[in-house]
Structure formats: structure tokens, C-alpha cells
Amino acid sequence: MSSMEELLAGWNEKFRPHADGAQLPPHHPHCLACGPDNPHGHHLTVHRRGEEVHATHVFDERHVGAPGIAHGGAVATVFDDLFGFLLYLTGGPAVTRKLEVLYDSPVILGTTYDLAARVTRTEGRKLFMEADMKQLGGSRVASASALFLSVDVTHFNQGMPR
Numbered sequence: 045m046s047s048m049e050e051l052l053a054g055w056n057e058k059f060r061p062h063a064d065g066a067q068l069p070p071h072h073p074h075c076l077a078c079g080p081d082n083p084h085g086h087h088l089t090v091h092r093r094g095e096e097v098h099a100t101h102v103f104d105e106r107h108v109g110a111p112g113i114a115h116g117g118a119v120a121t122v123f124d125d126l127f128g129f130l131l132y133l134t135g136g137p138a139v140t141r142k143l144e145v146l147y148d149s150p151v152i153l154g155t156t157y158d159l160a161a162r163v164t165r166t167e168g169r170k171l172f173m174e175a176d177m178k179q180l181g182g183s184r185v186a187s188a189s190a191l192f193l194s195v196d197v198t199h200f201n202q203g204m205p206r
């Protein structure tokens with residue numbers, strides 16, 4: 045079995061119904077944001093809570109921008125991937141067409157943040173999503189909105205070596 049075939053087989057399994065409160069599976073083992081086997085990754089763990097997905101996250105020195113502060117691109121990576129977990133609730137693959145991040149305050153390395161994301165509207169293939177990142181029990185430090193577009197499985201063949 046090719047690595048793509050293995051990925052597809054596993055991907056279908058990931059779309060089974062997930063109970064409220066369940067930990068959701070990583071997109072794949074090397075995913076930059078959630079893959080457990082990516083040494084550069086964020087190792088994001090995400091749970092379903094009702095129709096939302098939630099994560100707690102600590103950025104570290106691998107994600108540094110200005111000294112002591114997370115790189116804005118790293119913050120965007122985590123938001124983008126968190127949106128990708130909503131696909132387990134909506135039931136099929138989709139990809140980011142548009143991602144907008146609002147940075148309210150610096151995201152400090154070594155600090156634990158709470159993240160939550162939800163689908164706000166669907167329109168045909170279009171999934172409109174919103175997310176926020178907050179200090180534990182505290183104020184918002186960033187928020188994001190995204191448009192994902194549903195795609196067929198063949199979309200992912202574009203990444204296979206030719």
C-alpha cells in the first residue's frame with residue numbers, strides 16, 4: 045500500500061462520529077500543527093465540545109518571533125489547523141481558502157492559552173469558521189476567521205511525488 049493509500053484509509057476512519065468530549069485524531073502523524081511525529085510541530089491536541097473544537101496550547105522557543113513572543117505565523121498555523129479539526133464534525137475534507145487573524149496582544153511563549161473554534165455558516169461547499177485564543181480564564185489575545193472549501197479526495201493527490 046502506498047503512503048497515500050494508507051493516508052486515505054486512515055482519513056476515512058477519522059470521519060466516524062466523535063462523541064462530545066472526545067479527543068479528535070491528528071490529521072496525520074507529520075502534520076505541522078497536530079502530528080505527534082513532527083519534531084518541529086505544535087503537537088496540538090484537540091477535543092470536541094458540543095459543536096465546537098477546543099485545545100489548550102503553549103508556544104515554545106521553536107515558535108519564537110520577537111524574543112519571548114510567538115511568531116504570528118505560528119499563531120496562524122495553530123488557528124488554521126484547529127479549523128481543520130472542525131471537519132471531523134462537518135463530515136468531510138475541505139481546505140483553507142482564506143484565513144484572517146487578528147492579533148490583539150502578544151502571545152507569550154511558555155504561557156497556556158485556551159483555543160476554541162466553530163462553524164458559523166455553511167453555503168454549498170463553503171464553510172465559514174471563527175476561532176479565538178484566550179489567556180486561561182482571561183482575556184482574548186487573538187481571533188481568526190476562515191473560509192474552507194470542501195474538496196474531493198483527489199485534491200490531496202496534488203501533493204504526491206510525480
Ligand SMILES: CCCCC/C=C\C/C=C\C/C=C\C/C=C\CCCC(=O)SCCNC(=O)CCNC(=O)[C@H](O)C(C)(C)COP(=O)(O)OP(=O)(O)OC[C@H]1O[C@@H](n2cnc3c(N)ncnc32)[C@H](O)[C@@H]1OP(=O)(O)O
Pocket residue numbers: 051052055056071072075124125127128129136137138139140141142168170191193195197200
Ligand atoms: C474522505 C477521504 C479524504 C481523504 C483526504 C486525504 C488526505 C488528507 C491528508 C491530510 C490532510 C491534512 C490536513 C488537512 C486539515 C487541516 C489543515 C489545515 C488546513 C490547511 O492548511 S489546507 C492547506 C492550505 N490550502 C490550500 O492549499 C488550498 C489551495 N487552494 C485550492 O486548492 C483551491 O483554491 C480550492 C480547492 C480551495 C478552491 O478551488 P475551486 O476551484 O474548487 O473553487 P473556487 O475558487 O471556484 O471557489 C469555490 C467557491 O468559493 C468562492 N470563494 C472563493 N474564494 C472566496 C473568498 N475568499 N471569499 C468568498 N468566497 C470565495 C467562489 O466564489 C466560489 O463560489 P460559488 O461556488 O458560489 O461560485
